[in-house]
Amino acid sequence: MVKTTALIFGHNKYADEIVANVKDKYEQIRIFSLHEDDVQASETKIEIFDLSDKWTELTKNVDISKSMAFCVLEDTAENIFLTISLRANFKELTIIAVASNSESANKLTMAGANKVIPLVETTSDIIANMLEKPISSKILHSILYEESALKIAQIKINKESHFKDEQLTSIDWTRYNGIIVLSVMHEDMKSEFIYSSKAKHHVIREGDILIVVGYETDIAEFEKKIGSNRYVNWSHWGW
Amino acid sequence: MLKRWILDFAYFLDTSKSYQKRKRFFSNILENNKNKYKKYIDIFMVILIFISVAVLIREVKHHVNDELMFFSNYIISFIFFIEYILRLWINSSVSKIIVARAEHDTFLHREVNLLKAFKQVLKVKFAYILSPQALIDLFAILPFFHELRLLRMFILFRVFKLFRYAKSFQTLASVLGTKKFEFLTLGIFAAIVIFISSVLIYVMEGNNPASPINTLFEAVYWSIVTISTVGYGDMVPVTHEGRFVALLVIMAGISVLAFTTSLFVSAFTEKLDEIREIKIIEDVSKLKKFYLVCGYESVSREVARKLSSSGNNVIIIDENLQRIERAKKDGFTALNYNPGRVESYENLNIDMKKQVKAVLCLREDDIENVYAALTIRSINKDVFILSLLINDSNRQKLDFAGINTVVYPQELIGLITKELIGKPVAFEVIHELRSENADVKIDELGVTQRIVDNFPTVGELGNKEFRVVLLGVYKHKRDRFYFNPIDDTLLEIGDYLLVVGYQIFILEFEKYLHTKVKNG
Numbered sequence: 001m002v003k004t005t006a007l008i009f010g011h012n013k014y015a016d017e018i019v020a021n022v023k024d025k026y027e028q029i030r031i032f033s034l035h036e037d038d039v040q041a042s043e044t045k046i047e048i049f050d051l052s053d054k055w056t057e058l059t060k061n062v063d064i065s066k067s068m069a070f071c072v073l074e075d076t077a078e079n080i081f082l083t084i085s086l087r088a089n090f091k092e093l094t095i096i097a098v099a100s101n102s103e104s105a106n107k108l109t110m111a112g113a114n115k116v117i118p119l120v121e122t123t124s125d126i127i128a129n130m131l132e133k134p135i136s137s138k139i140l141h142s143i144l145y146e147e148s149a150l151k152i153a154q155i156k157i158n159k160e161s162h163f164k165d166e167q168l169t170s171i172d173w174t175r176y177n178g179i180i181v182l183s184v185m186h187e188d189m190k191s192e193f194i195y196s197s198k199a200k201h202h203v204i205r206e207g208d209i210l211i212v213v214g215y216e217t218d219i220a221e222f223e224k225k226i227g228s229n230r231y232v233n234w235s236h237w238g239w
Numbered sequence: 240m241l242k243r244w245i246l247d248f249a250y251f252l253d254t255s256k257s258y259q260k261r262k263r264f265f266s267n268i269l270e271n272n273k274n275k276y277k278k279y280i281d282i283f284m285v286i287l288i289f290i291s292v293a294v295l296i297r298e299v300k301h302h303v304n305d306e307l308m309f310f311s312n313y314i315i316s317f318i319f320f321i322e323y324i325l326r327l328w329i330n331s332s333v334s335k336i337i338v339a340r341a342e343h344d345t346f347l348h349r350e351v352n353l354l355k356a357f358k359q360v361l362k363v364k365f366a367y368i369l370s371p372q373a374l375i376d377l378f379a380i381l382p383f384f385h386e387l388r389l390l391r392m393f394i395l396f397r398v399f400k401l402f403r404y405a406k407s408f409q410t411l412a413s414v415l416g417t418k419k420f421e422f423l424t425l426g427i428f429a430a431i432v433i434f435i436s437s438v439l440i441y442v443m444e445g446n447n448p449a450s451p452i453n454t455l456f457e458a459v460y461w462s463i464v465t466i467s468t469v470g471y472g473d474m475v476p477v478t479h480e481g482r483f484v485a486l487l488v489i490m491a492g493i494s495v496l497a498f499t500t501s502l503f504v505s506a507f508t509e510k511l512d513e514i515r516e517i518k519i520i521e522d523v524s525k526l527k528k529f530y531l532v533c534g535y536e537s538v539s540r541e542v543a544r545k546l547s548s549s550g551n552n553v554i555i556i557d558e559n560l561q562r563i564e565r566a567k568k569d570g571f572t573a574l575n576y577n578p579g580r581v582e583s584y585e586n587l588n589i590d591m592k593k594q595v596k597a598v599l600c601l602r603e604d605d606i607e608n609v610y611a612a613l614t615i616r617s618i619n620k621d622v623f624i625l626s627l628l629i630n631d632s633n634r635q636k637l638d639f640a641g642i643n644t645v646v647y648p649q650e651l652i653g654l655i656t657k658e659l660i661g662k663p664v665a666f667e668v669i670h671e672l673r674s675e676n677a678d679v680k681i682d683e684l685g686v687t688q689r690i691v692d693n694f695p696t697v698g699e700l701g702n703k704e705f706r707v708v709l710l711g712v713y714k715h716k717r718d719r720f721y722f723n724p725i726d727d728t729l730l731e732i733g734d735y736l737l738v739v740g741y742q743i744f745i746l747e748f749e750k751y752l753h754t755k756v757k758n759g
Contacts (some may be wrong), residue, residue, distance in 0.1 A: 003660070013631070015655030025660060068660065096659065098652055101537060115663070117655055122456075124355045124541030126623065128675050130644065131530070131597055132549055135713045135735050136681045139720050140669055145654040150722055152665040181667050181710060182739060183679075193679040195706035197742060204399050211668045213710065214723070 003094065007058075007066045009082055010072040011038040011046055016099055018070055019044075032071070037152070051081050055089050064090045071113065073099040076104045087112025143213065150198060152183075153219050155226075157208045162226045168194070168202045178218030185209040208228050246596065249337035267327040269322070273524055284322070287315045288397045295394045311394075316380050319397070323376045330367045333360050369666050375399040410514055418506045425498050429466060431493045436484055437462040443480040450477045466492040469676035490732075519572060522544055524551050524588045525666070533578035533611040534602030535562040535571075538648075540628060542601060543571055551596070578611035584618055591619035600626035600642070606634040609640045612753040681710070682745050688733040690752050691736060698726025700736070705748035707740035 004027040008015050011033035032049040040045045049058075054131065058064075068084055073079040076099070083097050097113040099105035106116040129137040157163055163171060164203055166185060175191040184192050184210055212219060252258050267274040292442045294311040297303050299526075299620055302592035303311075340356035378396035402408040415422070441458035444450035451474045452458050461474045465488045474480050522531070529552035532539050543553045549648050558577035576583035578600070588593065598615050600608040608626045615624060626637055628647040637645050658666045672681040694700050702709045711722040715733040 013649040014652050017649045018656045021653040021657035022660060025657070068655065095658060115659060117652060117659075119648055119652065120537045120541050122651060122655065123538050123627070123646060124545055125673055126647055126651060127453060127542045127599070127601075128545035129551075130625065130646075131546065131599075131685055132551075133681070135683045135720075136737050138671075138735060139711070139713070140673065140681065144658050144666065144669055152662060152669060154662055156662045178723055182708065186662055193739075194708065195744075196679075204557070209664055211665050234352070 003066055005030065005062055005067040007067050007068065007069045008032065008072065008076065009049065010079075011035070011042065012074055014072040014152070015070070018072065026068075034078070051078065051085060053087075055226065065092050068094045071095060071108075076100055076107075080104065080107050083108055083113050084111040099209050100122055137215065150213065151219060152182075152211065152213050153214050155210045155212060155219075155223060157204055157206055157210065158227070159206055161204075161206070162225045163204045168204055175190050178215040179222045180211050181214050183211045185211070241390065242351070245343055246337065250335040252334035253332075253338045256446050262329060262332075265325050269326060269329065272521070285401060285404050287318060288400055291315055291394050291397050294492060319376065319400075320380050320491070322371075323380060326365065326373070326376065328369060331360075331363045331736045334461075336360050347358055362624065367435060372403060374403070401512065410517075414506050414510045414514070415503075416511060418502050425495065425502065428498075429495050432488065432495070435468060436466070436488045436491075439484045442480055443484060447478055447481075447619070450481065452476065457636055462488060464674050465489060466495060468492045468496050476575065516574065519574060520587055523554055523574075526554075526594060528552065528596050529554050529594060530599060531556070531589070532599045532601060533557070533575065533615075534600065534604075534607065535559075536568040536601065537708055538603065539599065539601035540566075540569065542599060544569070547571070551585065553591075556587070579607065579614050581614055581618060584615075591622045593616070595622050597620075597623040597625060600624065602628055603627065605629050605637065608642075609633070609636050612637070612640040612642045631726065678741055679739065679744065680742050681739050682742075684714070684736045684738060684745075684749050684752065685735065686730050686732060687753070688732055691730050691732055694752065695724060695729060697724045697728040697730065700752070702738065702748060706744045707738045707748045710737040710739055712736055 004019075005213060006022055006026040006029045006188055008018060008029065008031045011031055015031060019029060019031070031044065031046045033046050034048075034085050039048060052218065071083050071086070073080050075084055077166070079097060079099075083095055086093055094111045096112075096115045096117070099108050099116050099118045101120045102118050103117040103123070103124065108116045122203040126137070129140075143152050145152075183196050184202065186192070186202075186205075192202065212222065248261055268276045268280050271277060291311050294303055298308075326732060335684060336359050336653050337356045340353070340359065341351045343391075344351045375396055377519045378393045379400050381393040381396070382619040393439070402412065425683075432440070437455065439456040440452055440461060441455050444452040445458070452461055457474060461476075464471055464474075465485060468489075468518075476485050504672070530546055531542050532555045535543075535555050535557045539555070543555060553571060554577045555563070555571050556578050557563050558568070558575070558579075560575050563573045563575045574587065578704070584591070591598075598612075600611045608628075612626055613625050623644075625640045625644045625646065626641045628634055628637055628645045631647060631649070634645060634647070649738060655666075664685060671677045672679060697709065697712065700709065709723075711720050712724050712728060712730070713720045713734065713735040714731065717732065719736075723730065738748065740748070
């Protein structure tokens with residue numbers, strides 16, 4: 001289901017950065033803070049919430065099934081409590097949480113977050129990669145985060161797709177100029193690298209997702225040729 | 240005329256590059272612990288010392304081969320003599336002293352007083368000659384005159400030379416040196432007790448025919464044997480008075496022994512951290528390349544762990560002792576120095592240009608990071624500096640401090656979130672490629688002359704046979720990445736191949752690229 005509302009819990013630098021990056025992707029962005037001071041000090045509209053499990057106000061004017069929650073409270077314990085409270089009340093809500101380290105990341109996952117971003121690990125991963133593999137780091141960074149011509153896309157195999165029922169390794173990928181298929185994700189949510197021994201014998205079925213890298217025009221052409229489209233399913237975060 | 244000649248010669252030596260170079264060379268191999276040849280010189284000298292002592296021991300009851308005797312008495316002595324002269328030479332600069340005096344007198348419009356300069360030279364040289372180490376060196380040469388039997392005993396002085404060559408001896412001496420006053424106090428106390436007890440026992444026992452203690456020397460011998468708690472039992476007091484004195488000496492002996500032991504223990508305990516630190520600094524100065532991490536907090540901990548797990552040397556410095564202790568506990572080489580002070584790097588003997596791969600300012604405090612970065616930049620203009628940015632408003636200050644790359648975690652969160660909500664699976668795939676625990680990795684392989692010779696174009700690489708995906712080629716000369724290049728793309732030295740695959744297959748592919756014989 002398409003997500004139209006972003007619910008950001010916490011008013012801090014993380015929240016500001018998230019708003020700046022995702023504002024074009026949602027019809028509505030709502031920011032919540034635990035502190036009254038934030039409401040008065042901020043120029044943007046901020047709503048007050050507490051951790052008392054009373055979400056009636058929220059449910060009145062928000063369609064939870066079309067919402068995505070970002071839990072970015074700076075206090076780890078409060079963030080975990082917020083996540084568990086949201087999960088307990090809204091089973092279908094997609095929750096992304098920011099954790100200070102891997103220990104609190106585990107707790108947030110246990111509390112029901114769909115995706116947790118461990119701040120320290122992510123930052124240190126990026127720093128270590130910058131130093132040890134500067135070129136690949138730069139390329140991957142531009143593919144992922146920058147407005148580069150090179151893109152990464154996930155393409156779902158549907159009923160009409162060319163590749164349906166074909167063996168993954170039997171396909172001559174070179175026919176599709178400019179495209180590199182990195183991996184395939186099965187319906188059971190397991191992702192396999194294109195040259196892995198499991199992928200070697202894999203027969204492409206409806207519902208599989210191909211992860212491809214290429215220029216925007218080449219990806220679009222690839223989609224057209226194989227009769228499949230780019231696809232996003234939030235439940236994929238479970239793997 | 241002679242004066243003019245001496246002055247000219249002094250100026251010549253002082254400005255002669257070849258003379259200074261030679262002097263520096265000998266100074267380095269004899270005194271500079273960082274010099275790579277010094278340890279060989281030291282080992283050579285230690286071997287000579289042991290040969291001398293072995294010959295001395297052998298000579299007591301057996302005939303020693305004439306050649307060996309000649310080697311021990313003359314050759315080794317001659318080598319030690321050369322070493323002595325070299326040390327005397329490099330210890331101070333005669334030409335510098337003369338030139339300094341000449342400059343001084345000329346500046347004050349006086350006639351150059353060479354006598355004063357010579358006095359100064361003699362003072363400096365004699366100060367060296369009379370230093371304990373130089374005296375040991377001198378005595379070690381004396382067995383050269385081996386016909387004088389007494390002088391042969393001086394071979395044992397060569398053993399003392401070990402202090403010069405073995406660092407641990409120097410450490411021992413410096414540790415005990417810190418307790419000089421305590422040892423002196425103990426020595427005075429022991430000397431007083433020995434003196435009083437010797438006189439007393441002599442007075443009590445000296446005239447008793449049944450007593451073995453008949454002379455003052457025997458009394459002193461008995462006192463020392465008793466106070467040291469050795470107690471051979473070859474001499475014992477026989478009178479009641481004498482035995483009473485023995486009781487007192489035994490009690491004093493116990494206290495002397497306990498005091499001595501505690502002095503040794505406390506000296507070592509107090510110096511233990513310092514000794515360890517000296518050892519770490521020595522080890523650091525021997526490292527060829529390492530990452531220098533300034534500050535040890537959560538991000539630096541993870542970065543240090545990741546870098547060292549991929550085989551890099553990581554040195555951590557932090558002014559906070561608690562954080563340093565934590566770093567040591569985590570198994571890192573950590574030193575309690577302030578990253579914001581130039582003298583820290585001087586004390587650590589770090590060569591920024593040669594040794595440091597990159598400096599990472601990873602304190603979670605922009606002020607501290609800027610301070611450390613500016614300090615490092617003032618030492619070296621080229622070293623790569625990466626820093627954490629905690630508050631975006633300080634970005635400009637970090638740039639101004641000369642930091643090459645700034646990592647702003649909050650911004651990363653925003654970017655990651657954006658990508659996550661758009662392409663969760665693709666994001667995970669890329670994230671997996673970068674993760675240190677994943678089987679499938681992205682790697683960059685440098686293109687060498689050998690690779691260019693054997694595989695001129697991309698199509699000839701044969702990466703698919705190794706189950707490796709060639710994501711693209713990074714052309715170093717043009718600073719451009721060519722994604723999914725066509726088979727005819729020419730490879731050049733300095734290019735990088737960006738490959739994705741299982742680590743083991745990437746390694747095999749890399750090995751194949753480097754080992755394939757031309758036209759083979």
